[in-house]
Amino acid sequence: MINVCVACGTSYLQDEIEHCKICEDERQFVPKSGQQWLSLETLRASHSNKWQQHLPQLLSLQTVPRFAINQRAFLLQTPHGNVLWDCIANLDDASKTLISALGGLHAIAISHPHYYSTMQDWAAAFNAPIYLHADDSEWIMRDSPHIQLFAEDEFEILPTVKLIRLGGHFAGGCVLHWQHENGILLSGDIVQVTPGADGVSFMWSYPNMLPLSATTVEKIIQRLAKIKFERIYGAFEHREITFNAQRILLRSGEKYLSCLT
Template identity: 45%
Template sequence: MSGTAFICATCGTQHAPSAAPPAACLICEDPRQWVPAAGQAWTTMEALARRHAIGWREVAPGLLGLGVFPDFAIGQRALLVRTPAGNVLWDCVALLDPATVTLVKALGGLTAIAISHPHFYTSMVDWARAFDCPVLLHADDRRWVMRPDPAIRFWEGETHDVLPGITLHRLGGHFAGGTILHRAEGAGAILTGDIASVAPDRKHVSFMWSFPNWVPLPAAEVTRMGARLDALAFDAIYGGWWDRVMATGGKAAMRASVARYVAAVTGPAPLAP
């Protein structure tokens, strides 16, 4: 299709090519997100590249972080998971520039892109085309794909094996198809985006239906999510932003966080300081 694949400046979601910017961004109009008071604004990959660049940082052995600088949209960073069997891009960012394409190809390219939930879909189609790889999304979130493409592969059920030692788990919560990535290497790690969001104190995780609009999840849903997480072997938790990393002690922190959350939302009184 001819036209421009416009990118929402608020959430970073790239939309299907069109002659003019879309009338609205359905991701932002959903009550889990927001539309700015000044109204919806749009940009393009070319315009984004003139003002921003992708920066890299080693987060852990075999785990490279990449994010847009200065921050764009909701400011998340993605993670390049490196394994002997291939590389997986976990979550995605709106910008893709030539330097990043060169660097990723020099590191072995991508076997797959896997994304936790629709707020991080961003420019996934451009990334998939650049590296000739599939984008793995849970089928429960199919309706939130704003730019359909043959590269997008929907998986169903509760787990999906990507590579040896790399497995996707549907956790739900924030979105019906909310997904985390489990990395079995060493003591194990989970990459969670904000499906199980690492708190600023880096000692807890939390769970919300909408983070920007402060809408919590029911206690029963968080209890279910906690049980799914407890069944996995992991020590580290990597959230969706640069400083949201729990390098060790993640399993115990997750258990304590689930208990604290349930106590907070079920009462009978606020948590004691």
């Protein structure tokens, strides 16, 4: 039986559960009430996924009522196949039906371990590879034949879809760059879109408010200055910048560095 951590949504085999390694790391947290677990069957019975269309070829899905970290995942529809970016724990029947009707999944790619959740079940349902950076392999809590590790700083999934390892929040932390329209960056929270959707920030631990170093942020900014993107879609609902995103990101990076110095 598969159980998921209520705090972060990471999935474990029931017989192997001792504690949630993801939550016990300082980049997440163990709730004051302690660690709790939920079976996938119970989660599916009590929750569903809502969908939102952002662009004709870009959809997001998010579990309601909110569950665990409450991130959203994205479905990219490209001429070369569909990609699921990041993952949520609840794989409900409606999501299976919708994704299948849209052509299934060519690949799954995940920004960092906080969003690994039930990636193994999504991959099995659609017979899709999961692309993860090798630097984060220690955080894989359930093995799967679908997991494919890559070690490069840039990894092309499809002709217009590339993963870029930025590090920072996690050593293997990645963003996804899609050469669609004027360029789209799907950032998870490796680059966090701020609540006003007019800036971004960078943290080593968001819940514990531990920042990244100036050197690390400088490297992230330099990498992202070399690619073209007009839009950024972050991990959480309403956290997207749909105009001048690259300029806003570079300006935010300068502000972050000025605060540190």
